[in-house]
Amino acid sequence: MDSSPEKPELESREVEQWLVCPVCKHPNPGGTLHCQHCWGASLHSIEPITTEELAGVMEREQARAQRRNLMKTVSVSILAPLLLSITVFLSIYSVTDLILAPLPTLNSNPLPGEWTMFRHDLNHSGTINPGITQPQGELKWSFFPLEEELTAIQAAMDTMMADMSLLSVHATDRTNRMSDFPAINPLYPDYLDVPTTRGWYSCDSEGLVRLDSGIHSSPTVVDGVVYFGSQDWTLYAVDADTGTKLWEFRANSFVDSSPAVVDGIIYFGSNDGNFYALNAETGVKLWSFRTGKANQSSPAVAGGMVFFGCDNSKFYALDAKTGEELWEYKADSPILSSPAVVSGIVYFTTVNEYVYALQASNGRFRLQAMISGTSSSPAVKDSVVYFNSGGSLFAIDGKARNWPGEYDLRGFWIQFYAFRLAPIPPPMSGYIWNVPRLGMQNSSSSPLVSDDTIYTALDRYLYAIDIETHEKLWEMPFAAGDDLRSSPALGNDILYIGSEDGLLYAVNATNGEKLWHFTTGGPINSSPTLADGIIYVTSHDGKLYAIE
Numbered sequence: 001m002d003s004s005p006e007k008p009e010l011e012s013r014e015v016e017q018w019l020v021c022p023v024c025k026h027p028n029p030g031g032t033l034h035c036q037h038c039w040g041a042s043l044h045s046i047e048p049i050t051t052e053e054l055a056g057v058m059e060r061e062q063a064r065a066q067r068r069n070l071m072k073t074v075s076v077s078i079l080a081p082l083l084l085s086i087t088v089f090l091s092i093y094s095v096t097d098l099i100l101a102p103l104p105t106l107n108s109n110p111l112p113g114e115w116t117m118f119r120h121d122l123n124h125s126g127t128i129n130p131g132i133t134q135p136q137g138e139l140k141w142s143f144f145p146l147e148e149e150l151t152a153i154q155a156a157m158d159t160m161m162a163d164m165s166l167l168s169v170h171a172t173d174r175t176n177r178m179s180d181f182p183a184i185n186p187l188y189p190d191y192l193d194v195p196t197t198r199g200w201y202s203c204d205s206e207g208l209v210r211l212d213s214g215i216h217s218s219p220t221v222v223d224g225v226v227y228f229g230s231q232d233w234t235l236y237a238v239d240a241d242t243g244t245k246l247w248e249f250r251a252n253s254f255v256d257s258s259p260a261v262v263d264g265i266i267y268f269g270s271n272d273g274n275f276y277a278l279n280a281e282t283g284v285k286l287w288s289f290r291t292g293k294a295n296q297s298s299p300a301v302a303g304g305m306v307f308f309g310c311d312n313s314k315f316y317a318l319d320a321k322t323g324e325e326l327w328e329y330k331a332d333s334p335i336l337s338s339p340a341v342v343s344g345i346v347y348f349t350t351v352n353e354y355v356y357a358l359q360a361s362n363g364r365f366r367l368q369a370m371i372s373g374t375s376s377s378p379a380v381k382d383s384v385v386y387f388n389s390g391g392s393l394f395a396i397d398g399k400a401r402n403w404p405g406e407y408d409l410r411g412f413w414i415q416f417y418a419f420r421l422a423p424i425p426p427p428m429s430g431y432i433w434n435v436p437r438l439g440m441q442n443s444s445s446s447p448l449v450s451d452d453t454i455y456t457a458l459d460r461y462l463y464a465i466d467i468e469t470h471e472k473l474w475e476m477p478f479a480a481g482d483d484l485r486s487s488p489a490l491g492n493d494i495l496y497i498g499s500e501d502g503l504l505y506a507v508n509a510t511n512g513e514k515l516w517h518f519t520t521g522g523p524i525n526s527s528p529t530l531a532d533g534i535i536y537v538t539s540h541d542g543k544l545y546a547i548e
Contacts, residue, residue, distance in 0.1 A: 017048040025061045027054055096401070102344025102359050103303070115221045115529045117260035118298035119446060119487065122341040124379040126448040127490040128530045134492055135535045137506060137516035140546040141243035146199040146211060146232055150542075153201060154209045156191040157182070161207050168205045174212040176200045182207070198232040199542065214522055214540030218258040218298070220266075221531035222280065226546075227266055228526075228538055229255025235268060235276075236544075237283060240531065243546060247283035251276070258298035258338070258526075260306070265320065267306050269295025275308060275316070277323060287323035291316070298338035298377075300346070302360065307346050309335025315348060315356070317363060327363035331356060336375035336444070340385070345398060347378045347385050355387065355396060357430075367400050368407070369430040377446040377487075384432065386447045386454060391439035393447060393456055393465060400430035435470050438463060439483075446487040446527075448495075455495060455509065457484035462497060464512060474512035478505075487527040489535075496535055498524025504537050504547065518547050 017030030026037035030048045034040040049057065092098050119126045161169065170183040176197045178188035188195050200213035217229035225246060226238045231254045237246040252272035259268040266280045271294035277286045297309035306320045311334040317326045333352035340347045346360040350373065357367035372390025379386045385396040406429060416422035439458030447456035453473065454465040462484065464473040478484060478499050486498035494515065495507040500523045506515040521541030528537040535547040 017050060018054045019043045019046045019048055020054070020057055022046065027058070097399075100359075100362075100364070103361060104343045114223070115219075115531050116262060117220060117300060118218055118258040118338045119340075119377065119379070119527065120489075120529075122300050122302055123381065124338070124340045124377055124446060125381075125450075126379070126446070126487060126527070127450055134494070135496075135506070135530075135533060135548055137504075137518045138548050139518070140534060140548040142546070143236075143238050143243045143245065143544040144542060145230065145234065145236060145245070145248075146213075146542050149194075149197055149199055150201070150209065150211055152194075153178075153181075153187065153192065153197070156187045157203065157207045157209055160185060160187060160191045166207075169203065169207050171205045172203050174200045174202045176213075198234070200231070211542045213254075214525070214542055215538035215544070216256040216525045216540075217268075217538060218526040219529045219536040219538060219544065220259045220261055221529055221536060222261040225280070226529075226536055226544065227259045227261060227280070228544060229257060229259065229268055229270075230538075230542070231256070232542070233270075233272075235259065235266075235278070235283075237266075237280070238544060240534070240536075240546070243544075249276070249278055249283045249285070253294070256296045257308075260299045260301050262301040262320070267299045267301060267308075267320070269297060269299065269308055269310075271296065275299075275318070275323075277306075277320075289316070289318055289323045289325070293334075296336050297348075300339045300341045302341045305360065307339045307341060307360065309337065309339065309348055309350075311335075313350070315339070315346075315358070315363075317346075317360070329356075329358055329363050329365070333373070337387075337446075338377040340378045340380045342380040342398065343383070347380060347398065349374050349376060349378060349387055349389070351375060355385065355389075355394075355430075357385075357398060357400075365402075367396075367402055367430050369396055369400075369428060370407075372442065374442050375444040376442075379447050379449050381449040386449055386456075388439075388443040388445060388447060388456055388458055390442055391437060391458055393435040393438060393454065393458075393463075395432040395434065396430045397432055402429045433470055435465055435472075441483055443483060444485045444525075448488050448490055450490055450509070453509075455488050455490070457486070457488065457497060459483055462488065462495070462507065462512070464509070476507060476512045476514065485523075485525040489528045489530055491530045496528045496530070496537075498526065498528060498537055498539070500524075502539065502541070504528060504535070504545075518545070520545060 018027045021035040023041040024038040172182040179186050202212045203209045213231035215230045219226050219228045224240045226240045229235045233251050235249045251270040254271040257269035259266050264280050266278045269275045273292045275289040291310045293312035299306050299308040304320050306318050309315045313331050315329045331350050333350045337349040349355045352373040355369050374389040376388040383398040385398045413425045443458045445457040452467045460478045462476040488495045488497040493509045495509045502520045504518040520539035523540045526538045538544050
């Protein structure tokens with residue numbers, strides 16, 4: 001539609017001077033104060049022109065209007081397809097894998113007989129064939145890094161009580177300050193020359209000293225070496241055959257993260273706010289990455305990248321060689337779980353309410369599914385993600401995507417549906433099924449998937465769940481403790497799991513029958529590791545055990 005001003009005809013024979021509106025470009029008779037064609041633009045400062053001059057002005061304005069209309073037409077014909085293409089591209093990119101799909105080869109599998117990271121591999125399968133030799137629950141060796149320190153403190157306590165003729169002392173809670181241990185009658189400086197110890201200790205009224213800085217880090221076994229962290233602020237490397245310490249690396253706080261070893265480099269996080277990479281043979285630091293918060297999540301390594309979560313609610317991907325940050329993702333709450341990386345997708349849970357799926361190569365968002373919050377690490381098989389949350393076992397479609405604005409719009413949709421103004425909202429993206437009320441508490445234990453069975457621990461029970469029917473095949477109760485924090489490991493149809501009662505159990509995976517148990521000196525929160533027919537497990541008594 002042509003918006004150019006029209007030439008005056010009849011009126012031009014009667015009017016000798018004209019005022020052209022600066023806004024709409026229409027002519028007005030001389031003496032007019034405000035434009036008669038638009039919204040009253042002021043004309044008092046406009047220079048009048050004659051009828052002959054007006055004809056030329058109108059022709060020029062019509063030519064300009066035609067050029068503007070042509071430019072609008074060309075712009076719309078170019079921009080409309082461009083905007084449509086961008087919209088289609090973003091839609092396809094956001095909800096499908098047709099563009100920049102995850103790399104299906106982005107995986108890392110350990111060599112036979114090795115256990116290179118938490119839960120064995122990037123799928124968190126927790127499964128290995130230990131070979132012909134089947135562990136029978138006999139101690140091969142134990143490694144106690146703080147044995148000399150504990151012995152020295154107990155000796156100092158005994159000497160102090162004898163010198164002062166004390167029959168009892170004030171029971172003292174967990175501390176590493178010997179100037180306060182025990183209360184009222186401290187050992188430092190008269191009986192112990194160490195003001196601050198590596199471990200944390202408590203004592204009862206009879207003067208019996210107990211180590212209270214246990215080991216939550218699960219062992220990793222690579223090339224005949226066992227690696228694990230401890231709450232004495234140290235990461236250890238121990239000979240897998242003899243239990244001899246090879247080297248140690250001192251951090252600045254607890255090392256609860258379970259290490260991962262790939263290509264001669266060991267990766268782990270510490271509660272000192274740093275993530276470390278060391279030479280696996282010598283323990284020499286190669287690089288560290290500062291997060292500023294505790295790093296309890298155990299790392300996964302794949303495709304030259306190392307992945308881990310942090311207490312600052314961020315999930316990181318670093319260059320495995322240099323430690324340079326490649327990308328990060330801000331989640332809803334702290335991340336204690338360890339990521340699983342399968343077919344180019346990384347999965348993790350948060351302590352508040354979500355399980356996430358991101359593209360491993362670039363951090364591209366894929367899925368956010370609401371749960372009860374958990375520190376249980378996901379296990380993945382056939383693109384289905386399994387984890388414990390809120391006392392239930394969940395199965396999530398690992399390839400699912402959120403629809404645009406799902407969590408922003410779903411609340412409104414539900415309200416409209418309640419008033420019968422909208423159809424029933426679709427189920428939350430990703431949900432497949434869940435087995436509810438297996439337990440009453442949130443479990444940090446992670447499920448294990450083998451063939452058509454899922455093994456998982458909640459509260460004080462170990463369960464076997466049929467993967468197709470979701471029915472319980474069997475359940476095994478544990479006598480002590482409020483929660484099983486250890487995750488099961490499987491080898492040759494035998495399950496191995498630690499318990500709060502300080503026992504490591506061997507359980508027949510077919511029927512749940514207990515085969516044997518091994519006693520440690522404290523609760524077992526870590527997950528057992530199988531390598532070359534030997535079980536390696538850490539305990540809250542501060543020891544690493546090798547069981548054959």
